[in-house]
Amino acid sequence: MSVVSETAAASAADAVAHFSRKLSVETDCWDVHASMRDGAADFVLLDVRTAALYAASHVPGATNLPHREIDQARMAAWPAETLFVVYCAGPHCNGADKAALRLARLGRPVKIMIGGMTGWVDDGLKLDRL
Template identity: 65%
Template sequence: MPTAVTAIAPAESAAARAHFAASFTFETDCWDVHASLAEGPDFVLLDVRSPALFAKGHVPGAISLPHGKIVASKMAAWEADTVFVVYCAGPHCNGAARAALRLADLGRPVKLMAGGITGWLDEGFALVSED
């Protein structure tokens, strides 16, 4: 009798490879963002939470731009090929996905930082605050 895990067979290797390889084009992780920030980033990091939450604590180097404020006029400040990495509170929050969708709708290259603030803190990285 199969368990809940094996009742649906895993994908064929080729399909699994395509799926997991494609996921890296949509997401990055906190560790890679941290390392890239130290190297001199080739992307813009957007904290898409509220300004109040940004002020309480955010990833160093991030810019506050709530997902609802991502519009063409604001994005005109950056070159069209600028890569954006977006994050929100964490896996329980869909703000980063909303921001990524808005950026994609504007034709902007975007990745989501998996884990958000929760993931950042889980990795042992520090936040900075405006206080």
């Protein structure tokens, strides 16, 4: 028995529930890129880092809204059903988690773009600069 198999795998039903739930709260860089490239972006991409970091480089098409500035008044600019995809610097940063939590507490649909800026660059995708 290996270290991998010493803990039994989840049942198929448990795995379906787990991965469905996981995909309901996250997406990846390539899916965001492909949706935007194909004109199928049915979401608002939010860069939740500081304005200075956004100006230095950001994902093309992203709107800058630092996570600390997310509140009811700022979100009134978008219809209540708008899906937001948030990202920050990368796996070492929890800014996207903080933004997602703020949006969820405001009743807004939200997903995190896993990998953030690091994932975007790792996928070979280009960045914009102001």
